[in-house]
Amino acid sequence: MSEQKNIQGQVIFIGAGPGDPELLTIKAHKFIQKADLIIYAGSLVPKAIFADHKPSATLIDSAALNLTEIISKIKEFVSRSALVCRIHAGDPGLFGTIREETTALTIAGIKFSIVPGITAASAAAAKAGISFTVPTVCQSLILTRLAGRTQMPALEKLADLARHKTSLAIYLSAGKELELEQELLKAGLPKTTPILCAYRLGFEDECLIWTTIQNLRYDLAQHNFKRQTLFLVLPGEEKAGQPSKLYADNFSHSFRQN
Secondary structure: OHHHOOOOOOEEEEEOEOOOHHHOOHHHHHHHHHOOEEEEOOOOOOHHHHOOOOOOOEEEEHHHOOHHHHHHHHHHHHOOOOOEEEEEOEOOOOOOOHHHHHHHHHHHOOOEEEEOOOOHHHHHHHHHOOOOOEOOOEOOEEEEEOOOOOOOOHHHOHHHHHOOOOEEEEEOOOOOHHHHHHHHHHOOOOOOOEEEEEEOOOOOOOEEEEEEOOOHHHHHHHHOOOOOEEEEEOOOOOOOOOOOOOOOOOOOEOOEOO
């Protein structure tokens, strides 16, 4: 609660989650209600996220702006002791511009704080009623992407990551189904490995489908998934694993003694 005091003249970076305004955190909602300037990515953040803004707030879609223009607009409002909310889709710490924006603010001597958001991988798993981890089968989740305008580091090629046979959440890779298929097969994953495809998650037209590596391209074409699609590759989904120790009858811990 202390973060809500003396916030004028500052920038609050807010994770909007995958698009559903009901998945916005309470803290984020409170900041949005107080903001004098709201800068949001219009192609990814629905206006329902900041529908409760105060009437006098200025709203700016950052889609048509470059970094210099965004920072310039923030400086303008901060100089007037205004509260600025910069809204990012999902969680600001994943595949966004938080690093370059906060660097620019630090150089300018502008205070900022970050409110995390629910990332699409977590929202998709919840929507599908699944777990990324299966005891004794899969205990790790890798969040990654295929190369685009931003190239992937040499040690982070998808095939190399997929060889761990752990769960994968693959972002920003819609339209690259052939490459995705090839990389997963190169890693040695079976053609029947389950993949959950989440299209426009959190928006009114969201759609989730199950497919496999071998059927990925066909199923995406059938549903016309061309953009904003998250892929959850789940090698452990159809394996039984073993029950968690936490609630096992013969397992004791500090809160439950047998």
